[in-house]
Amino acid sequence: MSDGEAGAPPPVIDVQGVTKAFGAKTVVDHIDMCVRAGEIYGFLGPNGSGKTTFLRMLCGLLTPDEGTGTCLGFDIRRESLSIKREVGYMTQRFSHYEDLSIRENLDFVARLYGIPKRRAAVDQTLEQLGLVERQRQLAGQLSGGWKQRLALAACLLHQPKLLLLDEPTAGVDPKARRDFWEQIHGLAAKGLTVMITTHYMDEAERCHRLAYIARGRLMTRGTVEEVIERAALATFEVRAGNRPELIARLRSAPAIAQVVPFGNSLHVSGPDRRAIEAVLAEQVGSDSAWKQIDSSLEDVFISLMTEAERAPR
Amino acid sequence: MNRVFSLTRLFAIVAKEFVQMRRDRLTFAMVLGIPLMQLVLFGFAINSDPRHLPTAALIEDHSAFSRGLIAAMENSEYFDLTEVVESEARAQELIERGEVQFVLHVPQGFARDLLRGERPQLLLLADATDPAATSNALASLDEVLRRVLGRELDGPNAWLLSTPPAAALVVHAAYNPERISQYNIVPGLMGVVLTMTMVLITGLAITRESERGTMENLLATPARPVEITLGKIIPYVLMGYLQAGLILLAAKFLFAVPMVGSIPLLAAVTLIFIAANLAIGITFSTIARNQLQAMQMGFFFFLPSILLSGFMFPFRGLPVWAQYIGEVLPLTHFLRIVRGILLKGNGIEAIAHEVGPMALFALVALLIGLTRFRQTLD
Numbered sequence: 001m002s003d004g005e006a007g008a009p010p011p012v013i014d015v016q017g018v019t020k021a022f023g024a025k026t027v028v029d030h031i032d033m034c035v036r037a038g039e040i041y042g043f044l045g046p047n048g049s050g051k052t053t054f055l056r057m058l059c060g061l062l063t064p065d066e067g068t069g070t071c072l073g074f075d076i077r078r079e080s081l082s083i084k085r086e087v088g089y090m091t092q093r094f095s096h097y098e099d100l101s102i103r104e105n106l107d108f109v110a111r112l113y114g115i116p117k118r119r120a121a122v123d124q125t126l127e128q129l130g131l132v133e134r135q136r137q138l139a140g141q142l143s144g145g146w147k148q149r150l151a152l153a154a155c156l157l158h159q160p161k162l163l164l165l166d167e168p169t170a171g172v173d174p175k176a177r178r179d180f181w182e183q184i185h186g187l188a189a190k191g192l193t194v195m196i197t198t199h200y201m202d203e204a205e206r207c208h209r210l211a212y213i214a215r216g217r218l219m220t221r222g223t224v225e226e227v228i229e230r231a232a233l234a235t236f237e238v239r240a241g242n243r244p245e246l247i248a249r250l251r252s253a254p255a256i257a258q259v260v261p262f263g264n265s266l267h268v269s270g271p272d273r274r275a276i277e278a279v280l281a282e283q284v285g286s287d288s289a290w291k292q293i294d295s296s297l298e299d300v301f302i303s304l305m306t307e308a309e310r311a312p313r
Numbered sequence: 314m315n316r317v318f319s320l321t322r323l324f325a326i327v328a329k330e331f332v333q334m335r336r337d338r339l340t341f342a343m344v345l346g347i348p349l350m351q352l353v354l355f356g357f358a359i360n361s362d363p364r365h366l367p368t369a370a371l372i373e374d375h376s377a378f379s380r381g382l383i384a385a386m387e388n389s390e391y392f393d394l395t396e397v398v399e400s401e402a403r404a405q406e407l408i409e410r411g412e413v414q415f416v417l418h419v420p421q422g423f424a425r426d427l428l429r430g431e432r433p434q435l436l437l438l439a440d441a442t443d444p445a446a447t448s449n450a451l452a453s454l455d456e457v458l459r460r461v462l463g464r465e466l467d468g469p470n471a472w473l474l475s476t477p478p479a480a481a482l483v484v485h486a487a488y489n490p491e492r493i494s495q496y497n498i499v500p501g502l503m504g505v506v507l508t509m510t511m512v513l514i515t516g517l518a519i520t521r522e523s524e525r526g527t528m529e530n531l532l533a534t535p536a537r538p539v540e541i542t543l544g545k546i547i548p549y550v551l552m553g554y555l556q557a558g559l560i561l562l563a564a565k566f567l568f569a570v571p572m573v574g575s576i577p578l579l580a581a582v583t584l585i586f587i588a589a590n591l592a593i594g595i596t597f598s599t600i601a602r603n604q605l606q607a608m609q610m611g612f613f614f615f616l617p618s619i620l621l622s623g624f625m626f627p628f629r630g631l632p633v634w635a636q637y638i639g640e641v642l643p644l645t646h647f648l649r650i651v652r653g654i655l656l657k658g659n660g661i662e663a664i665a666h667e668v669g670p671m672a673l674f675a676l677v678a679l680l681i682g683l684t685r686f687r688q689t690l691d
Contacts, residue, residue: 059533081535089533095526112534154530 009037012162012193013058015069015076020053020062027053029216030067035195035209037161040188042207043197046305050216051197052092055164058195059089072161085113088155092166094147098140102131102150105139106157113158121157129153129183145176152183163187165196169203181206201298212301214308220300228300233257234273235295238266240284253279257303269299339601343609347616354620354635362449363630366414367395371404376424378465382435385461386417391450408440408487409663411649414447414629415439427480428470434481441486442652443497446627451484458482488656495568500655501624503560504647507553507583508590508618509611514552515594516607518545524603538686546591553587554580564655573658582650582664585672589643592678599685618644646671 013035020028028050035041045051056062058071060080068075074082096105106125110118126132129149134142139150148168155163163184169177181203188194188208196207204210204224211221220227240246242261250259250268255275260267270276273292280290334341368386372379386392395413398404404416418436426433437454439447462479489496519542522528531541557580564570593614601607619625621639628639639645646667653659653667 061529061532084533084535087533089530091526091529091533093526093529095528095530097527098525109534112531112536114535 009039011035011070012037012039013041013069013071013195015058015071016067018054018057018064018067018069018076020050020057020065027216028057028064028213031213031216031218033211033218033221035193037193038188038191039193039208040184040206041193041195042204042210043195043213044199044204044210044301045197045213045219047199049213051213052166054213055089055166055195055197058083059087059164060084061089085158086161088158088160088163090151090155090163090165090168092170094139094151096139096147096150096154099138101136101138102126102142102153103135105150106154109154110157115158125153125157128156144171145173148172148176148180152180156187161193163192163194163196165194167197167199169198169200177203201296201301204297212304214305215311217308219304219308224297228295228297231295231300231303232271233269233295233300233303234271234276235267235269235293235299236276236280236290237262237293238268238280238284238290239264240266240289242266246283249283250279253283255279258299258306260299260302267293267296267299269295269303337606339606340609343606343613347609347613350613350616354617358631358635359620359626360630360632361445361626363446363627364390364450365393366391366446366450366629367412368392368415368417369396369398369404369407369413370394371398371401371416371418373421374419374423374425378424378427378461379419381465382419382458382461383417385457386454389453389457391453392417404438406663408438409653409657409659410666411440411653413440415450423480427466430479432479432481434483437482437484439484439486441489441492442656443623443627444486444489444492444494445497446629447486448492454482454484496570496656497652498624499560499564499568499570500651501648503557503564503583503651504586504622504644505619505624506556506560507587507647508644509615510556511549511553511587511590512594512597512614513608513611514549515546515591516597516601516611517604518549519595519598520601520604520607538683542595542683542686546595549591550584550587553590554583557583570655572655574654575660578661579651579654582647582654582668582671585668585675586643586647586650589671589675589678592675592682595682596678596685599682618642621645623648640670641674643671643674 011034013033016032017030018028018033019026019030031054043051043054053062057064058076060076060083063077063080068077070076071083072086076083097108100108103122103126106122107118110122115121126135129152131146131149131153134146139147142150152165152168155165169180172180177200184194184196185206196203198204207224209221209223210227212219212227220230222230238250242264247259247261247266250256250266255270255272256268256279257270258268268276268280268290281287284290370383383394387394392415396407398407398416401418404418407413408416416438418438420433420436423433423435435458437451439451441447458480459478466479486492522531561572561576565572594611597607597610597614601610617638621631621635622628622642622644623639624644628636628645631639649667650659650664650671653664657663
């Protein structure tokens with residue numbers, strides 16, 4: 001699972017063995033990660049898997065218990081203040097002032113970063129994100145999509161080199177999500193590095209590379225193709241109706257790792273193609289009702305998640 | 314299932330409230346703690362009939378009579394002789410600094426004049442800034458004097474006991490001769506109002522950032538804890554001055570409270586007092602997890618401040634343990650300072666011993682607050 005390539009751009013995030021525990025619970029468990037300049041790096045994992053904690057450690061909001069490394073060339077343990085200056089961090093929950101207008105919020109952030117020519121910088125960012133007409137509106141009155149734009153604008157004001165975005169598109173409509181991703185790709189093309197957490201598979205596929213964590217541990221990483229290939233998962237589509245007793249029978253078969261209903265069909269996957277075929281032949285019958293398909297990213301992630309849940313701690 | 318009123322639904326809400334109540338331990342503790350505190354403070358600490366008031370004596374006539382008078386005053390339990398002074402200047406200083414409530418002055422030749430039937434005068438100088446603190450003691454004094462005269466003037470001198478009395482007691486109620494309680498309450502109110510708003514507002518202002526999630530954003534920027542804390546405090550310092558100014562104006566023009574001392578001095582000391590209260594507010598905000606808790610902690614601090622500081626009840630009427638608590642609170646010292654400056658015309662020397670403890674309190678509270686205020690979310 002090497003991230004290194006000859007002639008690749010320099011790493012922006014390069015950390016090893018990062019660990020964080022809250023009380024007895026290890027939330028992030030020895031994670032290594034290397035993200036290179038200009039990359040859009042997707043960070044995926046189920047809820048509570050430690051994604052937010054990991055991002056907070058990268059931008060100096062939390063101190064790791066163990067592990068070393070650098071973010072933008074600064075030591076993540078000792079130089080968090082220097083990191084904060086060059087990172088744009090977008091929190092999962094909207095965390096700007098609802099009783100200030102868009103412009104006032106941006107102005108406030110610009111002052112905190114001591115941005116020279118503040119007015120011009122705020123104007124430019126408003127323009128860039130299409131917020132000019134709403135600049136006098138109170139943040140509390142904005143809908144989810146506009147709030148998200150404001151939050152992104154606030155992250156970009158000080159021209160960071162790295163964006164850490166924590167589920168930026170949660171609760172945002174498809175159109176606004178698409179616009180958002182256009183922005184992200186445009187920024188990455190200009191050399192900005194972006195690390196983004198998401199639960200949406202279509203968004204994961206828009207990333208240059210991915211990492212998947214579950215229960216604080218890194219399960220896999222690489223490009224979408226690499227992740228799917230490495231999982232070595234055989235997936236079948238079964239068109240025999242979503243009868244609960246059929247799902248139960250398939251699930252009880254040892255060869256089958258997971259059965260997921262997809263609309264009117266089932267996705268059945270497991271590590272051993274032949275063993276699954278044998279089960280399907282017995283349980284479903286005629287092979288006209290099932291066929292092998294390419295495993296999707298979602299199939300892989302669900303199987304990784306199940307695997308992590310079964311693994312002893 | 315669409316009845317107008319459903320017990321099941323009602324029960325669901327009641328049960329949920331109880332679960333939430335149990336989760337919010339601090340609120341629950343306060344709900345029990347505040348009445349307990351009130352019970353103790355009102356039940357045990359508050360005594361509106363203060364006794365054992367510190368009294369100095371300036372005795373220029375050493376006689377059986379003056380000794381008898383002092384013994385009788387002490388027996389009344391209202392007066393405790395704390396110091397025998399040699400000069401009027403020293404007596405004045407003790408009153409100014411608030412170290413004694415009364416000075417008894419037995420003038421030269423008192424016993425001789427008494428026996429000659431010349432009806433000499435006894436002088437009692439009382440610090441009347443708080444009329445409530447002195448009234449009962451003063452009322453008891455006439456009776457004390459009558460008894461002492463009755464004991465001392467026996468046998469051949471008994472004829473002196475006829476009316477009018479053989480000796481006259483002249484009470485000089487210093488600083489507030491008309492014993493108007495507003496003179497005491499209105500300046501004191503300045504301290505009370507500042508305590509309430511400063512502690513509550515800072516507590517709320519900082520917990521609001523955490524509650525709404527904006528603190529996470531703030532901490533992700535290069536802003537340092539000191540900058541965040543001071544930045545949140547300074548607007549409220551100005552607001553505190555606005556309140557203080559308003560009360561002073563009202564005191565002067567509405568209540569005609571005399572203002573003998575230096576207003577700039579008062580303004581300077583007020584800054585320390587405001588700082589002490591803001592520091593407490595910050596410390597509370599680092600403990601409280603939401604605005605409700607911060608509010609309750611504010612009240613938890615406010616209650617003893619108002620009851621044990623000498624604002625509502627004379628400080629010297631409190632039992633010793635309550636006086637110790639009162640001495641810690643900044644309001645106690647601030648009240649003495651405000652009354653000292655406005656009513657007595659105290660200068661910096663006369664109030665220095667009250668400023669010290671207040672500044673110390675501010676410093677300790679600020680240190681606790683700043684150490685607890687973390688830059689990270691650990």
